[in-house]
Amino acid sequence: MLSRPEWIAALARASAEELATALAAAAPIPPHRRLRGPEVGLTMLRGRAGGDGAPFNLGEATLTRCSVALEGGPVGHAWRLGRDCAAAEAAALLDALFQAAPERAGPLLAPIRARLAAEAERTARRAAATEVRFATLAAMR
Amino acid sequence: MRPGFADPVLDAQAAFRAVMEAMARPGRVLRLAAPPAPPPPLAPAAAAALLALADAETPLWTDAPEEARGWIAFHSGAPLLAAPGEAEFLLATAAMPPLGLLRAGSDEAPQEGATLILQVEALRPGAGWRLSGPGIAEEHRLAVCGLPADFPAQWAANAARFPRGVDLVLAAGDALAAFPRTLRIEEGG
Amino acid sequence: MYVAVKGGEAAIEAAHAWLAAARRGDPAVPELGLAQIEQQLSLAVDRVMAEGSCHDRGLAALAIKQARGDLIEAAFLLRAYRTTLTRFAAAEPLETGRMRVLRRISATYKDLPGGQVLGPTFDYTHRLLDFALAAEGAPPPPPAPEAEASGAPMPRVSEILAEEGLMRREAPGEAAPPPDLTREPLRFPAPRALRLQALARGDEGFLLGLGYSTQRGYGNAHPFVAELRLGEAEVVLHPPELGFPISIGEVTVTECQMVNQFAGAGDAPPQFTRGYGLALGHCERKAMAMALVDRALLARELGEEVAAPAQDEEFVLLHADNVEATGFVEHLKLPHHVDFQSELEKLRSIRARFEAERAAPRAEAAE
Numbered sequence: 001m002l003s004r005p006e007w008i009a010a011l012a013r014a015s016a017e018e019l020a021t022a023l024a025a026a027a028p029i030p031p032h033r034r035l036r037g038p039e040v041g042l043t044m045l046r047g048r049a050g051g052d053g054a055p056f057n058l059g060e061a062t063l064t065r066c067s068v069a070l071e072g073g074p075v076g077h078a079w080r081l082g083r084d085c086a087a088a089e090a091a092a093l094l095d096a097l098f099q100a101a102p103e104r105a106g107p108l109l110a111p112i113r114a115r116l117a118a119e120a121e122r123t124a125r126r127a128a129a130t131e132v133r134f135a136t137l138a139a140m141r
Numbered sequence: 142m143r144p145g146f147a148d149p150v151l152d153a154q155a156a157f158r159a160v161m162e163a164m165a166r167p168g169r170v171l172r173l174a175a176p177p178a179p180p181p182p183l184a185p186a187a188a189a190a191l192l193a194l195a196d197a198e199t200p201l202w203t204d205a206p207e208e209a210r211g212w213i214a215f216h217s218g219a220p221l222l223a224a225p226g227e228a229e230f231l232l233a234t235a236a237m238p239p240l241g242l243l244r245a246g247s248d249e250a251p252q253e254g255a256t257l258i259l260q261v262e263a264l265r266p267g268a269g270w271r272l273s274g275p276g277i278a279e280e281h282r283l284a285v286c287g288l289p290a291d292f293p294a295q296w297a298a299n300a301a302r303f304p305r306g307v308d309l310v311l312a313a314g315d316a317l318a319a320f321p322r323t324l325r326i327e328e329g330g
Numbered sequence: 331m332y333v334a335v336k337g338g339e340a341a342i343e344a345a346h347a348w349l350a351a352a353r354r355g356d357p358a359v360p361e362l363g364l365a366q367i368e369q370q371l372s373l374a375v376d377r378v379m380a381e382g383s384c385h386d387r388g389l390a391a392l393a394i395k396q397a398r399g400d401l402i403e404a405a406f407l408l409r410a411y412r413t414t415l416t417r418f419a420a421a422e423p424l425e426t427g428r429m430r431v432l433r434r435i436s437a438t439y440k441d442l443p444g445g446q447v448l449g450p451t452f453d454y455t456h457r458l459l460d461f462a463l464a465a466e467g468a469p470p471p472p473p474a475p476e477a478e479a480s481g482a483p484m485p486r487v488s489e490i491l492a493e494e495g496l497m498r499r500e501a502p503g504e505a506a507p508p509p510d511l512t513r514e515p516l517r518f519p520a521p522r523a524l525r526l527q528a529l530a531r532g533d534e535g536f537l538l539g540l541g542y543s544t545q546r547g548y549g550n551a552h553p554f555v556a557e558l559r560l561g562e563a564e565v566v567l568h569p570p571e572l573g574f575p576i577s578i579g580e581v582t583v584t585e586c587q588m589v590n591q592f593a594g595a596g597d598a599p600p601q602f603t604r605g606y607g608l609a610l611g612h613c614e615r616k617a618m619a620m621a622l623v624d625r626a627l628l629a630r631e632l633g634e635e636v637a638a639p640a641q642d643e644e645f646v647l648l649h650a651d652n653v654e655a656t657g658f659v660e661h662l663k664l665p666h667h668v669d670f671q672s673e674l675e676k677l678r679s680i681r682a683r684f685e686a687e688r689a690a691p692r693a694e695a696a697e
Contacts (some may be wrong), residue, residue, distance in 0.1 A: 079419075132446040
């Protein structure tokens with residue numbers, strides 16, 4: 001069964017279409033209302049001096065957040081990079097639904113998680129193909 | 142949890158506009174058209190002013206109890222502080238924190254003085270204190286119910302350190318009035 | 331005397347209409363879509379994000395389209411837009427050591443754990459114009475080759491040296507949030523966190539020139555690229571209402587660790603020091619130049635002589651921002667009619683006095 005941080009990570013990376021598909025599969029959706037947002041803002045991104053030293057402000061990134069309350073039930077939250085308000089609202093609603101029924105997260109998010117894993121795998125394999133294999137030439141004197 | 146502004150953009154702008162108007166015309170009582178419906182004991186006008194002004198970059202102090210604190214933190218995004226002395230914004234629902242303890246800014250950066258949103262019992266124009274100062278042509282009168290007895294003395298001390306000082310937004314129900322640090326208060330007669 | 335004038339409204343409107351038409355160009359040529367800019371001019375998008383100091387590929391692509399490809403104007407547009415947005419949060423520092431690596435090379439070690447990964451690079455291309463690209467409608471190139479990924483960790487080269495005691499360790503962070511030059515004006519001496527922020531959003535061309543100057547003798551630099559990385563780093567937030575950290579997506583960043591010798595001073599033994607470059611998007615030249623300039627600016631902390639322009643933090647930090655620079659340079663073309671009238675009158679009166687003085691001795695001589 002997926003943990004809440006795991007499903008939140010998948011919801012943050014899913015496209016609006018993927019989330020709409022997951023929501024359709026989760027029907028019927030109980031009554032709910034918007035608590036906050038969806039709204040677009042910024043997050044400051046930080047790095048570390050030397051990669052491992054003291055933090056510094058690198059620059060900002062757009063961020064969309066939304067919170068949705070199921071009637072008499074849990075509150076779902078979504079925080080996503082980018083400016084897709086529809087996706088943020090769908091993600092918040094799914095977060096609320098999964099809190100009420102955590103066992104549904106894994107099956108409903110399986111296609112999204114599979115796509116993300118395949119993309120990461122393809123990137124890693126492409127990078128591996130560009131790794132240099134050094135061949136030692138005859139030693140020079 | 143209760144929602145914040147019904148229309149987060151337009152209602153926040155209207156509340157900001159009301160606070161600005163109140164600061165520009167000290168002591169005038171303004172009524173907010175569409176304040177949020179916050180959990181008790183928050184006054185709608187105090188909640189509206191707070192949501193319009195505070196955000197994730199403004200440390201906030203409040204004496205509000207648990208549910209109201211949660212509502213404020215969630216909808217404003219402001220980090221809540223335990224001690225009032227470092228806060229940029231304060232929302233007092235009960236006793237007024239002593240003005241002398243709050244951030245007053247510096248002569249170089251007087252804008253860093255705190256803004257205290259204070260809930261009071263009632264704001265009654267036309268009677269009580271005689272108010273004067275920038276933004277008031279001659280004199281304006283306002284009675285405020287629910288301030289500590291030594292408020293005029295605290296306010297005089299606040300005004301004496303100008304340009305440093307604390308600004309005050311008074312809220313009762315869906316009405317608010319502002320006391321910028323330049324305001325002079327005289328007992329009515 | 332000051333005379334207020336107004337006018338030019340019709341001229342300005344006509345100029346803007348012409349600008350819109352010029353931006354579109356010949357309507358017979360298909361219009362450029364944002365997705366095309368984002369995908370096919372991706373390094374321009376990255377530069378605008380880095381210098382606009384805002385990660386959003388779609389906004390950067392729009393800015394490039396609106397600015398007709400003027401990347402400084404586009405960065406300006408993006409900076410202006412970001413001021414309309416509330417900052418909801420600050421993310422945890424990016425763990426670049428754990429990024430999903432697209433490219434990772436080291437000029438200091440041939441064999442290093444994780445290997446030399448070239449990634450999508452211009453290096454080793456011949457810089458010959460490829461006229462095949464001019465023939466539109468060609469089928470897309472075949473997919474890039476793939477190979478079994480080992481999944482081996484890629485430790486930082488700087489860490490390998492630090493474990494031997496040959497690399498100066500970075501000072502650990504403080505609990506307080508780092509200073510932010512978008513909130514507080516720059517003051518000098520500037521702490522390193524502020525310098526790195528200014529360099530990360532600084533103009534690539536300016537930093538490139540300064541970095542180059544350190545190599546050519548203006549500043550005592552003998553740099554090596556210990557490591558250059560390009561990859562996708564995870565963005566982690568701590569929303570207060572959740573009470574636990576969440577992962578909200580990835581951003582592409584370029585990181586450069588530039589190694590420099592340091593003779594040692596006082597208690598500090600001779601060792602390597604590093605300059606650091608990190609920027610949004612794929613921008614190696616920028617990250618490398620930033621690392622060179624960061625190292626040059628460490629001169630004061632390391633007790634080295636501050637003599638070269640790249641070591642002068644006021645000079646570097648006050649002039650690195652191209653949005654500020656373009657604002658001040660370009661404002662000169664705005665009407666200065668009144669200023670100039672007063673200059674003109676002053677010059678005329680000085681000139682009249684000069685002519686009078688020159689004429690006077692001759693008049694005396696004639697008497």
